[in-house]
Amino acid sequence: MDSLKGKGKGSKGASSSSKLDLVKEWTNWSLKKAKVATHYGFIPLIIVIGMNSDPKPHLFQLLSPV
Amino acid sequence: MADLLPPLGTAQIDGKTKVDEKVDYSNLPCPVPYEELHREAIMSLKADNFEGLRFDFSKGLNQKFSLSHSVMMGPTEVPSQSPDTTIKIPTAHYEFGANYFDPKLMLIGRLMTDGRLNARVKADLTDRLVLKANGQLSNEPHMSHAMFNFDYMGSDYRAQLQLGNSALIGATYIQSVTPRLSLGGEVFWAGVPRKSGIGYAARYDTDKMVATAQVASTGTIAMNYVQKISEKVSLATDFAYNYLSRDVVASVGYDYILRQSRVRGKIDSNGVASALLEERLSMGLNFLLSAELDHKKKDYKFGFGLTVG
16 A cells, blocks of 8 residues: 555656545545635625625625715 | 534524423424534533624625624734743734525625635525535635534434544434433544544433533533523533543533623633623614633733624
């Protein structure tokens, strides 16, 4: 198991020596992207859902401090 | 299992049947969620005392959607090497929040000036299955956490599965055994650091009192008792013992809910006395005063705040 992991890390190309390493890389990549997407997009998502709910508030109400 | 944020409450609690007639064991009420087992005690004994200024402004745009702006200025504690000294660094931050409340979907997001996002989602997937997610995302690497909970509510039991980042899996189960007694257990497995734990809990409640007890393999034994003296007054007491680290804490607290204000206070066996006053100055305007005196460490914290809306 250890030698297999060592080989996977040693080769820098796209081909890893086992499918498990590929799956791990993909899940890591997708989790990183999901984290960035959530970080930037969660509050805009709430605002979009809220501005489209009934009764529809105006953009002015969103931006004014009163 | 330490919750990173206070537990979200589900509004799916059935009423209790009167115990005058014979107990119908096939028709027991649904128990309180496992993480809210000791919620009455938490209200009195773990009030959120703060230090410094706190200003919260909440503006509702319609029934379901609201925005909130919060300003907090005050010292924040930094963990120090020796237990005797506390290091405090003055900070000030502004937090923007957006909330969306729907019967089936609840979204709460809070974004701070330093880029940290605090997100909570609660979605009713079906009548009985609820998905709850909460996360704290920050720009610094490896400082983000997320936790997903799937709650299933049965007729007289609740089961929950928790998945967290950095390989954390937990499950809890609680069952009503009689109309007043519910028993539950939890098991968790954490990848980093590698440890697993199991715990049991019991809760006995009547109209006038609530008693709970919890034992966990992480070493904690906690028992608390809350007595509701009247509609306005309740007293609580709590005892926590960790048999691995040999820490013992006992505390006694009160909770007075009056017409215009709410006072909560407690005193601890660690020499900590604290109180929190929330006063309603007028409709939608609340004034907060918080004090916490730690005589053992000689750390005195006072805070005041205003909540609008």
